[in-house]
Amino acid sequence: MGFQFEHVLCNVCGVDDCHPVAVGEDFEYGTSDQEFMAVQCRRCDTVYLNPRPDSDGIRLAYPENYHAFQFDESEFGLVYRVRQRLEARRLLRWCRGLPDGAAILDIGCGDGFHVELLRKFGKPTWEVDGVDSDSRAVSGARKRGIDIHQGSIEELNLKQESYDLILMIMTIEHVCDPLAMLKAVSGLLKPGGRLVIVTDNTGSPDFRIFGNRHWGGYHFPRHLYLFNRRNLSQLCDRAGLKTVSVKSALSPVNWTYSFRNWIQDWKGPSWLKNRLSLSSPLALAIFTAIDLPLSMVGIGAILHGVFVKEKSK
Amino acid sequence: MINAIESRPVAILGGGIAGLTAALHLKNHRVPFVLFESSDAVAGLMKSERDDEGYTYDCGVHFLTNRLAAAIGMSKDCQPMARYGETVHLRGRCYSYPLGLLTSPKYLTSALFAKSKSLISSSGATARQYYSSQYGSRLAEEIAIPLTEAWSGADGDEIASAVGQKFSTGLARMMMLRTAAKMTKRVIGIGYASTIVESTNSWHVYPRGGISTVCQRMADLVRGSIKLNSKVEQIRVSNDRVESIVVNGESLPVAGVISTAPVHVLPRMIRGTNALDGLEKFEYRAMIFVNLKLDGPSGLTDVVTWVPERSYPFFRLSDIGMGLPWLVPKGKSQITCDIGCKVGDEHWTMSDDGLTELCLNALEKMIPGIRQRSCGSRVVRVPLAYPIFKVAYEAKRKAWEECSGVNGLLSVGRNGEFAHLLMEDVFWRTRWKVSRFLQNMGL
Numbered sequence: 082m083g084f085q086f087e088h089v090l091c092n093v094c095g096v097d098d099c100h101p102v103a104v105g106e107d108f109e110y111g112t113s114d115q116e117f118m119a120v121q122c123r124r125c126d127t128v129y130l131n132p133r134p135d136s137d138g139i140r141l142a143y144p145e146n147y148h149a150f151q152f153d154e155s156e157f158g159l160v161y162r163v164r165q166r167l168e169a170r171r172l173l174r175w176c177r178g179l180p181d182g183a184a185i186l187d188i189g190c191g192d193g194f195h196v197e198l199l200r201k202f203g204k205p206t207w208e209v210d211g212v213d214s215d216s217r218a219v220s221g222a223r224k225r226g227i228d229i230h231q232g233s234i235e236e237l238n239l240k241q242e243s244y245d246l247i248l249m250i251m252t253i254e255h256v257c258d259p260l261a262m263l264k265a266v267s268g269l270l271k272p273g274g275r276l277v278i279v280t281d282n283t284g285s286p287d288f289r290i291f292g293n294r295h296w297g298g299y300h301f302p303r304h305l306y307l308f309n310r311r312n313l314s315q316l317c318d319r320a321g322l323k324t325v326s327v328k329s330a331l332s333p334v335n336w337t338y339s340f341r342n343w344i345q346d347w348k349g350p351s352w353l354k355n356r357l358s359l360s361s362p363l364a365l366a367i368f369t370a371i372d373l374p375l376s377m378v379g380i381g382a383i384l385h386g387v388f389v390k391e392k393s394k
Numbered sequence: 395m396i397n398a399i400e401s402r403p404v405a406i407l408g409g410g411i412a413g414l415t416a417a418l419h420l421k422n423h424r425v426p427f428v429l430f431e432s433s434d435a436v437a438g439l440m441k442s443e444r445d446d447e448g449y450t451y452d453c454g455v456h457f458l459t460n461r462l463a464a465a466i467g468m469s470k471d472c473q474p475m476a477r478y479g480e481t482v483h484l485r486g487r488c489y490s491y492p493l494g495l496l497t498s499p500k501y502l503t504s505a506l507f508a509k510s511k512s513l514i515s516s517s518g519a520t521a522r523q524y525y526s527s528q529y530g531s532r533l534a535e536e537i538a539i540p541l542t543e544a545w546s547g548a549d550g551d552e553i554a555s556a557v558g559q560k561f562s563t564g565l566a567r568m569m570m571l572r573t574a575a576k577m578t579k580r581v582i583g584i585g586y587a588s589t590i591v592e593s594t595n596s597w598h599v600y601p602r603g604g605i606s607t608v609c610q611r612m613a614d615l616v617r618g619s620i621k622l623n624s625k626v627e628q629i630r631v632s633n634d635r636v637e638s639i640v641v642n643g644e645s646l647p648v649a650g651v652i653s654t655a656p657v658h659v660l661p662r663m664i665r666g667t668n669a670l671d672g673l674e675k676f677e678y679r680a681m682i683f684v685n686l687k688l689d690g691p692s693g694l695t696d697v698v699t700w701v702p703e704r705s706y707p708f709f710r711l712s713d714i715g716m717g718l719p720w721l722v723p724k725g726k727s728q729i730t731c732d733i734g735c736k737v738g739d740e741h742w743t744m745s746d747d748g749l750t751e752l753c754l755n756a757l758e759k760m761i762p763g764i765r766q767r768s769c770g771s772r773v774v775r776v777p778l779a780y781p782i783f784k785v786a787y788e789a790k791r792k793a794w795e796e797c798s799g800v801n802g803l804l805s806v807g808r809n810g811e812f813a814h815l816l817m818e819d820v821f822w823r824t825r826w827k828v829s830r831f832l833q834n835m836g837l
Binding site: 083084086088089090096097098099100101103104114115116117118123132293294346347348 | 418419421422423460461463464465466467469470577578579590593595596822825826829
């Protein structure tokens with residue numbers, strides 16, 4: 082597949098003053114034999130794909146079997162059940178203090194995994210919506226019996242100031258213009274409403290070790306902007322959202338992919354590569370054990386950010 | 395701010411890789427600009443021609459990495475280099491560079507002695523002092539200094555030590571990168587980027603259509619803002635700031651000038667300031683590239699062969715087909731002989747046939763029977779090929795590298811910085827310098 086490339090600016094600083102950090106390829110899905118470059122802003126350290134495929138090209142980088150379109154128990158078995166429990170607990174923690182009848186929106190909800198969890202484990206009076214721009218995600222959600230909106234929140238004409246909580250779980254890194262999206266999110270939140278962002282952490286040791294090619298967080302070419310604690314706060318601040326907290330959290334996913342990509346790229350044994358996958362409980366357990374102490378000292382593989390739209394004075 | 399200067403674009407002088415990199419950077423930042431190229435095509439030194447037989451001729455050896463290819467979005471148009479290695483031909487014997495040289499006890503002891511001495515003494519100001527302190531007097535006198543002198547056309551005592559300082563890769567790092575190259579079966583770029591750190595994940599690639607396709611791709615993105623056959627004759631400074639340029643006899647107000655023009659011509663172009671006085675003394679080395687077409691394999695042992703002995707007319711030989719087989723027809727090979735010269739000297743004025751004979755005669759000593767396999771040649775002459783780092787103007791050169799000394803004038807690229815920069819260095823340094831330039835100018 083050949084892409085048309087576009088050059089972009091750092092979404093946080095609005096300039097392109099960067100140095101190269103990595104060149105890589107689509108190790109996970111092999112949608113293209115093209116190489117892609119990740120650069121790091123010299124002013125704020127935001128990592129971004131530059132040049133990147135234009136918006137038509139990016140769509141082609143999501144194959145039919147993309148995991149977020151269909152993450153189900155039949156394929157992922159034990160991993161699915163464990164993740165379901167952990168994620169439900171995490172979601173309910175973010176929902177603490179929400180009133181009866183609260184409106185919740187999950188942006189970039191994929192096949193509605195989190196929407197389903199909230200409907201199942203949350204208060205029955207909560208109204209939980211999901212949005213995804215890809216029709217295959219909408220079909221995946223339907224299979225779960227969930228209707229979600231298809232499109233971008235900028236286009237969907239959702240009611241302004243109507244949501245108590247908005248979730249962006251592993252979403253912001255896929256967005257072409259995160260600042261524009263966060264401004265739209267700010268418009269959708271009620272005053273005092275909260276935004277939760279979960280994304281890969283460029284301040285983590287796995288980024289330091291694998292960051293010049295094989296880091297799983299690059300997900301070439303699908304992750305367009307990647308953040309650390311500081312620049313994620315800066316970005317939200319530019320969108321008018323105040324930082325409540327940005328903490329690192331445990332995740333074995335990037336470790337698993339990083340090792341897998343490295344072995345694949347250096348032509349290592351395929352039996353080992355095949356054992357490093359998201360459906361392998363052993364691999365996930367090993368990398369959970371590695372990331373656990375790191376997350377305890379604040380350098381875990383992913384970030385959890387909580388931001389609030391301040392009430393007007 | 396940009397509205398205020400819409401009628402005053404930034405002028406970019408020169409359509410080589412530095413000028414085009416600057417143009418793309420300005421385009422991304424929506425700063426209006428015009429790129430003026432005095433000839434009828436972009437590419438500068440990165441020109442390539444393909445003949446009817448299928449040989450491609452570039453102006454000397456260029457190094458492109460997968461990293462640079464990705465940065466300009468053309469990794470799909472490039473292919474990994476099949477092989478890369480360097481040897482040194484000395485007294486009829488070939489030593490692999492650098493480790494093969496160290497198998498010779500005289501070079502090894504001399505290098506070890508120098509290395510231990512360099513821990514307590516400085517490396518000196520001249521190329522001779524620098525190489526002697528780094529490699530030992532044997533390696534310096536027999537190899538490094540003769541090669542630098544042939545390359546620069548000046549005596550080792552006249553050349554500044556900066557000429558050698560870009561080759562800074564340590565032995566341990568080199569061994570690590572070479573091991574990674576063996577494991578990955580990739581030609582990892584070692585010692586060919588100083589601005590950007592080498593990495594096990596950065597390897598040599600080359601465009602299938604020759605090096606000029608890099609500039610063509612970049613030019614396609616800014617085509618509407620390029621003016622060919624447009625010679626910038628003057629840069630006018632007023633109130634200590636660049637105000638306008640004169641192009642083909644016409645004056646054009648500009649917000650600033652980004653120049654890739656050879657440094658020594660700038661003092662003749664600038665009006666209204668003496669800040670560039672002294673640059674006219676900077677010298678460039680001319681090069682002749684004699685491309686020999688041969689039947690069968692070339693007979694060289696590696697892609698690049700360094701030839702330090704003065705009895706040979708050339709100082710470097712490159713077997714193009716060994717590294718880049720798609721640039722040479724099947725069953726053939728091509729050796730490029732690099733001859734350093736001065737414009738107007740006996741080599742520069744020699745006929746193409748004369749130069750071919752000269753090279754074949756010399757090569758016959760290294761590769762007996764090569765003459766019988768010769769099937770023609772193509773000679774490329776480049777008047778301003780490499781900056782000469784002379785001690786006489788080294789202080790001025792260092793200051794120039796930092797800043798032009800004129801508000802609104804930025805000089806970039808190998809010609810513009812007067813530095814021996816490789817392509818990837820040119821690309822990134824130009825981007826960073828242009829970023830700082832825009833910031834300083836409030837654009």
